[in-house]
Amino acid sequence: MSIQTPQPVRGTQDIFGAEAEAFAFVVETFERVRKLYRFRRAEMPVFEKTTVFSRSLGETTDVVSKEMYSFEDRGGESLTLRPEFTAGLARAFLTDGWQQHAPLKIATHGPLFRYERPQKGRYRQFHQLDAEIIGAGEPQADVELLVMADQLLHELGIADGVTLHLNTLGDAPSREAWRLALIDYFRAHREGLSEDSQERLDKNPLRILDSKDPRDKAFVADAPQIDAFLSGEAQDFFGKVTAGLDAAGVAWTRAPALVRGLDYYRHTAFEFVTDRLGAQGTVLGGGRYDGLIETLGGPHTPAVGWAAGIERLAMLLGERGEVPADVVLAVEDDQLLNLGIRANTALRQAGFSTEMISTGSPRKRFDKAAKIPGKVLVGIAIRDGRSAFNVRSNGGAEDHLPVQAILDKLTA
Numbered sequence: 001m002s003i004q005t006p007q008p009v010r011g012t013q014d015i016f017g018a019e020a021e022a023f024a025f026v027v028e029t030f031e032r033v034r035k036l037y038r039f040r041r042a043e044m045p046v047f048e049k050t051t052v053f054s055r056s057l058g059e060t061t062d063v064v065s066k067e068m069y070s071f072e073d074r075g076g077e078s079l080t081l082r083p084e085f086t087a088g089l090a091r092a093f094l095t096d097g098w099q100q101h102a103p104l105k106i107a108t109h110g111p112l113f114r115y116e117r118p119q120k121g122r123y124r125q126f127h128q129l130d131a132e133i134i135g136a137g138e139p140q141a142d143v144e145l146l147v148m149a150d151q152l153l154h155e156l157g158i159a160d161g162v163t164l165h166l167n168t169l170g171d172a173p174s175r176e177a178w179r180l181a182l183i184d185y186f187r188a189h190r191e192g193l194s195e196d197s198q199e200r201l202d203k204n205p206l207r208i209l210d211s212k213d214p215r216d217k218a219f220v221a222d223a224p225q226i227d228a229f230l231s232g233e234a235q236d237f238f239g240k241v242t243a244g245l246d247a248a249g250v251a252w253t254r255a256p257a258l259v260r261g262l263d264y265y266r267h268t269a270f271e272f273v274t275d276r277l278g279a280q281g282t283v284l285g286g287g288r289y290d291g292l293i294e295t296l297g298g299p300h301t302p303a304v305g306w307a308a309g310i311e312r313l314a315m316l317l318g319e320r321g322e323v324p325a326d327v328v329l330a331v332e333d334d335q336l337l338n339l340g341i342r343a344n345t346a347l348r349q350a351g352f353s354t355e356m357i358s359t360g361s362p363r364k365r366f367d368k369a370a371k372i373p374g375k376v377l378v379g380i381a382i383r384d385g386r387s388a389f390n391v392r393s394n395g396g397a398e399d400h401l402p403v404q405a406i407l408d409k410l411t412a
């Protein structure tokens with residue numbers, strides 16, 4: 001009887017090779033940029049009590065109603081694998097006393113879980129970068145986050161062809177007036193809408209604007225726009241955000257139908273979008289969520305944040321070629337193995353990346369080492385009865401002289 005190898009879970013990925021290098025580059029760049037903007041780091045639990053998400057995202061959102069991985073643990077409590085970061089960070093802000101740090105600039109990254117239809121750029125376990133400013137009601141916070149996102153995309157080298165789509169949902173009165181106008185408008189076209197959007201019409205009409213169903217898109221294009229309903233205060237807020245972006249040199253385009261899928265958004269809503277990833281073109285999205293912390297039982301706490309899909313950013317980077325080693329060593333005589341280990345260790349401690357070939361037929365080791373992409377090649381062999389390092393550079397002297405200096409100390 002043969003044993004069947006279990007297959008991976010649908011919608012999960014084993015990330016390896018060039019893709020894994022691109023993934024790591026995204027995370028490293030994010031870590032560097034978040035330090036430039038002085039965002040603090042947090043490591044967050046992968047699961048939370050289900051109510052953390054159901055209350056803060058709202059029962060009618062797609063994420064809560066269709067996409068959550070919820071389960072009862074052995075103690076009978078309902079837990080959920082995090083489908084996003086914001087709710088957990090907001091929970092921690094309240095339960096861990098992070099209020100004392102407000103306004104808190106905080107960043108995290110890691111895996112998230114949503115029961116979605118798997119396809120290119122859409123997985124059931126995926127990964128996000130996340131940045132939030134909690135406890136800041138001023139438009140400067142929105143500007144800071146957007147400029148940071150823009151710099152991240154530039155440092156990743158993928159800003160070309162990615163556009164910042166920007167909208168405002170206004171303050172509570174503006175949003176409410178707009179909501180009523182949208183209800184009137186969509187009611188008049190109810191029959192033409194998708195089933196999902198007919199349901200949204202009763203529960204949360206704003207989210208019809210977010211629909212990806214082609215049947216809805218024609219109606220969305222002609223729907224009333226927020227601008228007609230913006231209060232003076234909301235206009236002023238949005239004006240400060242756009243002026244800040246202009247001052248920082250961040251390009252943006254107005255997207256009047258852009259709403260975020262979640263109920264707690266106010267004022268600024270945005271997405272960085274590319275047409276290079278087909279239907280999964282949103283690489284980074286976010287906005288201001290002034291009402292969220294209250295839905296978790298906390299005091300009124302304005303906040304703004306964004307999340308970016310690491311896989312989608314990595315896909316835009318494309319293949320990242322193998323990074324050559326600084327030094328490749330070949331131990332050409334088994335008697336010299338320990339000298340090789342000493343040399344290899346000394347080079348790594350000095351900050352060189354190295355690889356050492358010391359197995360297989362000694363005569364073939366140098367040729368084997370020469371095939372590994374590396375800047376400097378070092379043969380370790382016995383010449384005229386003495387051990388010797390034979391240093392060969394594939395580039396210029398600036399590559400091999402520092403290596404030679406370290407090796408010379410070992411033989412001195």
Ligand code: ATP
Binds near residue numbers: 121123307312
């Ligand atoms: P979409 O409209 O693509 O479903 P969303 O509005 O659900 O995105 P958010 O919840 O705002 O997405 O998440 C922010 C980012 O995370 C998205 O812009 C995208 O880059 C990424 N993302 C979201 N869901 C997935 C997924 N299932 N697989 C891979 N990346 C994802």
Ligand code: MG
């Ligand atoms: Mg989604």
